[in-house]
Amino acid sequence: MPYRRKFLKRAGYTTLSALLTMGFLQKDRQKEDGSTNAATANYLSASANVNSPLRQLAAAKGKLYGAAVSSEFLLQEKGYADLIARECSIVTPNGELKWNATEPQPGKFTFESADAIAGFCQKHNIQLHGHTLFWHMGKPDWLPYPPTLKMLERHIKGVMGHYRNSPVLKSWDIANEIIADSENETDNATYGLRKGVKRELIRDLFLIAASVDNTKKFYLNDFGIEGATWKSDRFLKMVEYLKNSDVKIDGAGIQSHLWFSTAYGFDKKGFNSVLKRLNDLQVKPIITELDIIIDAPLPDSIKKLDQMVADSYKRYLDLCFAAGVDTVITWGITDRHTWIRHPDWMPGKTFRNNPSLWKFLRPLPFDENLQPKLARNAIAQAFQQAT
Numbered sequence: 001m002p003y004r005r006k007f008l009k010r011a012g013y014t015t016l017s018a019l020l021t022m023g024f025l026q027k028d029r030q031k032e033d034g035s036t037n038a039a040t041a042n043y044l045s046a047s048a049n050v051n052s053p054l055r056q057l058a059a060a061k062g063k064l065y066g067a068a069v070s071s072e073f074l075l076q077e078k079g080y081a082d083l084i085a086r087e088c089s090i091v092t093p094n095g096e097l098k099w100n101a102t103e104p105q106p107g108k109f110t111f112e113s114a115d116a117i118a119g120f121c122q123k124h125n126i127q128l129h130g131h132t133l134f135w136h137m138g139k140p141d142w143l144p145y146p147p148t149l150k151m152l153e154r155h156i157k158g159v160m161g162h163y164r165n166s167p168v169l170k171s172w173d174i175a176n177e178i179i180a181d182s183e184n185e186t187d188n189a190t191y192g193l194r195k196g197v198k199r200e201l202i203r204d205l206f207l208i209a210a211s212v213d214n215t216k217k218f219y220l221n222d223f224g225i226e227g228a229t230w231k232s233d234r235f236l237k238m239v240e241y242l243k244n245s246d247v248k249i250d251g252a253g254i255q256s257h258l259w260f261s262t263a264y265g266f267d268k269k270g271f272n273s274v275l276k277r278l279n280d281l282q283v284k285p286i287i288t289e290l291d292i293i294i295d296a297p298l299p300d301s302i303k304k305l306d307q308m309v310a311d312s313y314k315r316y317l318d319l320c321f322a323a324g325v326d327t328v329i330t331w332g333i334t335d336r337h338t339w340i341r342h343p344d345w346m347p348g349k350t351f352r353n354n355p356s357l358w359k360f361l362r363p364l365p366f367d368e369n370l371q372p373k374l375a376r377n378a379i380a381q382a383f384q385q386a387t
């Protein structure tokens with residue numbers, strides 16, 4: 001898909017093209033998963049309490065449900081804030097804890113917008129997942145990638161230190177997306193790290209974090225690892241290396257920005273083996289950024305599209321819960337606020353130059369008017385059926 005790859009390169013982000021090139025999206029949905037509608041339950045009448053808040057359905061199984069949130073919308077849109085408070089037991093900031101937000105100038109820290117989220121969490125009894133201390137994007141212009149150890153130390157002390165006594169912040173994505181998108185973009189064949197990043201730097205990052213605040217859960221977060229891929233293989237090797245280095249690493253964040261179409265589904269077997277290996281390594285897998293795009297060939301109606309999105313949520317979460325996953329965070333909660341409707345992040349070939357198709361970007365559990373969709377009920381049902 002050269003066109004898509006080109007666009008995403010321009011946007012500086014290759015998640016989606018990477019998924020395609022890494023073979024995550026296998027063109028054999030029918031064979032893998034049975035017919036497209038095999039798992040289609042009647043989500044609307046699933047059970048009496050399918051309309052209960054997701055956080056409540058999750059809690060009944062000892063699990064958490066939540067979403068990435070933006071302080072701006074929390075402050076400005078009451079309906080959105082009410083929805084988050086009702087449905088979520090965990091949230092993560094969309095951008096407020098990224099380096100460009102917390103340390104816009106060297107050594108000068110600002111926490112106003114992240115603190116607004118933390119305050120909201122406290123008021124509504126919601127956990128906060130800290131995203132993220134180290135990323136090649138969302139960084140101020142003055143900061144090189146990778147940063148020097150000294151810069152990292154100052155940053156981690158500043159940010160983790162600020163939340164050391166937070167009653168709501170319980171976990172950190174210590175590092176985000178450290179694995180390159182493909183073989184061509186790494187100078188490290190074994191670990192597949194982004195150019196310039198050494199495995200020891202990542203080890204030191206975790207060590208510094210533990211020296212600042214070891215009371216939180218530490219995660220390594222990445223995308224494109226939801227199947228047997230070049231990338232998931234490298235990711236698991238890095239996790240193994242960190243474990244063997246006696247570093248505190250509690251879990252793996254599996255982003256789960258998923259793409260399906262009527263022509264392909266997901267690599268169930270490969271993903272199962274990723275989850276199994278993480279569990280074997282005693283590194284807890286959680287789902288940190290779930291959203292689902294349906295790509296061309298598109299179904300011929302929004303109704304069918306919503307059904308496909310819902311089916312995909314159900315299949316994916318059934319598999320996750322069977323492997324013991326206890327935390328599911330969607331990347332946003334409503335299609336109104338989804339990042340993929342933003343021009344900078346919109347998927348290339350099918351959507352970007354076709355405004356008439358943007359209405360088909362419906363990746364989240366609630367719609368533009370904050371009304372529940374089938375996807376919400378599919379998530380509800382997955383929680384209800386989890387053991």
Ligand code: XIL
Pocket residue numbers: 015094095138176255289339
């Ligand atoms: C995205 C946000 O949603 C956008 O608003 C922002 O401008 C760019 O970043 N993987 C991640 C997230 O780890 O931090 C990204 O968030 C989405 C992909």
